[in-house]
Amino acid sequence: MKMIPLGRSGLTVPEFCLGTMTWGSHTPEAEAHAQADLALERGLTFWDTAEMYPTNPVRAETAGRTEEIIGRWLADRGGRSRLVIATKIAGKGQIIRPGEKITGRAMRAALEGSLRRLRTDYVDLYQLHWANRGSYHFRQNWAYAPHGLDRDAETAHMEDVLTTAKALIDEGKIRAIGLSNETVWGAARWLHLADSLGLPRMATVQNEYSLLCRQFDTDWAELSMAENMPLLAFSPLAAGLLSGKYAGDVTPEGTRRSHTPDLGGRITPRVFPAVAAYLGIAARHGLDPCRMALAFCRSRPFTTIPILGATSLEQLESDLGAVGLVLSAEVQEEIAEAHREHPMPY
Numbered sequence: 001m002k003m004i005p006l007g008r009s010g011l012t013v014p015e016f017c018l019g020t021m022t023w024g025s026h027t028p029e030a031e032a033h034a035q036a037d038l039a040l041e042r043g044l045t046f047w048d049t050a051e052m053y054p055t056n057p058v059r060a061e062t063a064g065r066t067e068e069i070i071g072r073w074l075a076d077r078g079g080r081s082r083l084v085i086a087t088k089i090a091g092k093g094q095i096i097r098p099g100e101k102i103t104g105r106a107m108r109a110a111l112e113g114s115l116r117r118l119r120t121d122y123v124d125l126y127q128l129h130w131a132n133r134g135s136y137h138f139r140q141n142w143a144y145a146p147h148g149l150d151r152d153a154e155t156a157h158m159e160d161v162l163t164t165a166k167a168l169i170d171e172g173k174i175r176a177i178g179l180s181n182e183t184v185w186g187a188a189r190w191l192h193l194a195d196s197l198g199l200p201r202m203a204t205v206q207n208e209y210s211l212l213c214r215q216f217d218t219d220w221a222e223l224s225m226a227e228n229m230p231l232l233a234f235s236p237l238a239a240g241l242l243s244g245k246y247a248g249d250v251t252p253e254g255t256r257r258s259h260t261p262d263l264g265g266r267i268t269p270r271v272f273p274a275v276a277a278y279l280g281i282a283a284r285h286g287l288d289p290c291r292m293a294l295a296f297c298r299s300r301p302f303t304t305i306p307i308l309g310a311t312s313l314e315q316l317e318s319d320l321g322a323v324g325l326v327l328s329a330e331v332q333e334e335i336a337e338a339h340r341e342h343p344m345p346y
Helices: 029-041 063-076 104-120 151-170 184-197 219-227 240-241 269-282 288-298 313-322 329-341
Strands: 002-007 012-014 016-017 046-048 086-091 123-128 175-179 201-207 230-235 304-308
Touching: 016 230, 029 063, 029 313, 063 104, 086 104, 104 123, 104 151, 104 230, 151 175, 151 184, 151 329, 184 219, 201 219, 201 313, 230 288, 240 269, 240 288, 269 288, 269 329, 288 304, 288 313, 288 329, 304 313
Parallel strands: 016 046, 016 304, 046 086, 086 123, 123 175, 175 201, 201 230, 230 304
Antiparallel strands: 002 012
16 A cells, blocks of 8 residues: 655554554444554554544543453554544533543643553544634534634634644654544644644645545645645445435445435535446446545545445445555546535535
8 A cells, every 4th residue: 555644743654554443333343454454454554543432422431442352452453653642632512521621731630631541552543523713614614603713812822732742752652643523724723823834744634535525625725735734534434325225215234324314414405416427437437425425535635545434344345445545537537526516425
């Protein structure tokens, strides 16, 4: 698997990342460990998790279970240095510390919990799951109005977090810090403060990106390329929509949609015509639609690392077939035309 620099962090990672958010809910521990074994065998050594996982649904009684599953795998298999592990502090609105915003103090406490559950002394990439001030992600863009932004208060918050990040890096507890569900203004402000104050830069951003969700393609793309801030693309298969398993507005038993009927707001009157367009492209060119969607993410002009979140071992095995797949110019042209015809399906 191709290895690429993770921005300016000094870390080098595979071109795909293993997602773990279903481990401990839809994916039982034995199956999760089998996925971990396969990932390691195939060179998929960059893993992403979070203190609030597993999801769908998120429950207080299961929060932290995914990190615990990874921790038990590490304790059994050893070789922590073989992996690059990313996790996240949940922040405001989460269920672990209800109502508590991300602060330097909260970050240190949350990290200690993650380290304990993961059974490790350090995390390679520590991410802020979402901004305290909120954002337009997860379909919030339809009513997004960033009123009441206190620039001074945000600046003080960011300085506090970056100062704590530096201390944690100096202590050897994290190697780099990153963003998730962030806006262009937020990322630019984080980077400006880090550069101005000599504090750690945000190395990456983890935002949603797929054939059906292209918010990253304009201002974010410019910032990503200019600042060398790679995108860790979550939901690159649009929560399974791009596999075609929900085509015709069906809900197969045991799928993610059977637990979350609207797939987090992704089910709209516009989505199935868009899915049909991409399935048609894949069929015409003899491509697996999931592999085509993943290869598309890797083809972008900005550095994109798709997160492979598979419920089963079979899904992960299939998705790994996207490694090394290069889409032809004809396929790329048809994808561009489909995007123009179906620009914002949800």
